Amino acid sequence: MTKMILLNPGPANTTDTVKQAMTRPDICPREQEFGDVLAWVRDAVTRVVHEGDAYTSVLFGGSGTAAVEAAIASAVPQDGRLLVIDNGSYGARIAQIAAAYGIGHDVLKLGVGGRVDPNRVASALDAARYTQLAVIHHETSTGILNPVEELGPLCKARGVEMIVDAMSSYAGIPIDVEAMGVDFLMSSSNKCIQGMAGLGFVICRKSRLAAMEPVPGRSFYLSLAGQHRFFEQHHQMQFTPPVQVVYALQTALQEYFLEGGENRHARYVANWEVLDGGMRELGFRRLLSDGMLSRILTSYIEPDHPRYDFGRMHDMLYQKGFTIYPGKGADRATFRLANMGNVCSDDMNDFLRAMAETVEAMEMRPLYRDAQGGERAD
Ligand SMILES: Cc1ncc(COP(=O)(O)O)c(C=O)c1O
Known part of the structure; x- marks a missing residue:
């Protein structure tokens, strides 16, 4: 079975044994x-x-x-x-x-x-x-x-x-x-x-x-x-x-x-560290500051580059086997990435490579017009 990596906030990736059950x-x-x-x-x-x-x-x-x-x-x-x-x-x-x-x-x-x-x-x-x-x-x-x-x-x-x-x-x-x-x-x-x-x-x-x-x-x-x-x-x-x-x-x-509950939590946190570290390296900015984060799902501020289009970015990533998710309700336009489910750090690295290719293919650098980060301070 081809594995789609789900970065939407659930339903999350399941193991083959769960599917077979x-x-x-x-x-x-x-x-x-x-x-x-x-x-x-x-x-x-x-x-x-x-x-x-x-x-x-x-x-x-x-x-x-x-x-x-x-x-x-x-x-x-x-x-x-x-x-x-x-x-x-x-x-x-x-x-x-x-x-x-x-x-x-x-x-x-x-x-x-x-x-x-x-x-x-x-x-x-x-x-x-x-x-x-x-x-x-x-x-x-x-x-x-x-x-x-x-x-x-x-x-x-x-x-x-x-x-x-x-x-x-x-x-x-x-x-x-x-x-x-x-x-x-x-x-x-x-x-x-x-x-x-x-x-x-x-x-x-x-x-x-x-x-x-x-x-x-x-x-x-x-x-x-x-x-x-x-x-x-x-x-x-x-x-x-x-x-x-x-x-x-x-x-x-x-x-x-x-x-084990602690190990699952540790796996999710490890996923998040790879995912969020890589997203920030690519230049994406978070909505929320460090102390507020669940480290299970992260909202990123949508780039304001004229060539940015969530639907197009979603479709290009989907073609490569990754599902990303739109934002919900925040006062700034966001999209969301979750790192829950039967996924591991390697999956996050694969996603980051696909995201880097997508950013280049969409020719949307710089992602943001202003030079400063946009995270909320409170
Ligand atoms: C915090 C929270 N409450 C409620 C719901 C609603 O769950 P469902 O869509 O399964 O009805 C969700 C779904 O994402 C959720 O994240």
Whole structure:
């Protein structure tokens, strides 16, 4: 199989063994045998971010947004109020979900790529009687890593639950939900865990789930209480699961534990060092400064050379076997490169060679008209 190198922010490159895990004899997902696979996956998904027995996970057939929606719709009670931190498109999306359900909420708008200052969050939390705070861990729209571990104690001191969208950090950056004070953590099967798209999951405290009742007027399908209860009683998902995606995730999880969480993180950081070092050597400038970076995805400021054209650059790289991605929402025009998935430093070096050829072929030097770097200082 020809390997396309995906530098888009997921679905990410998978191993051949993960791809092969999808080719299996047909099975009815209501069989005990498949229920056992689901139970293993459910526990393993939890183990990625929790070593003890206090948390479990709830799986949904759907993309990552299904998991985000399930958490928001299920966690915020009818008389509750949600504070959403918005420093990028995915924070904004949580506010859209809350609005769609008529959930009382306020948005702490920090601007796309704006730094999350815990003191500002503390003041915002004190401004009303919030029951939940929602924050993105790795805001994939820019590549900023938000300081979730500093927000946990703020929430705990105020009796506020913390809901964390860890879509593009889960399994790529070590997370300990208990130590970080996370009450609900959402991710999906197709980013740093290196499985196939089709499953979203919410990791949460067992005690909270056991006591949870479906909130009237909210989603029927995306109900944490409903889905959890059904699995506990029947050893099955309530609605038809994406069977082959579950098998792929099982293999992806096995491979994650074989590699080890710290090693995976180290591989991604090594990928990033090669990729970002090479991009900067080629003259590209980042949107964000060093201290803000996830090192899993980077936004680069688009060249202002008249011959620059993202579509053309994308197509030329695609012909060479590399997928790059447009920017999202930042106040400056950007494009994004991710270094997650089953990729290594050699792949990054191959990409850099292709990028150098593309820059030359497009005759777009100098990339920027002004001589100075354009990274944001804050
Ligand atoms: C932080 C974050 N949240 C939510 C989503 C939405 O996930 P999906 O596109 O799988 O619904 C993404 C997707 O990239 C994401 O990066």
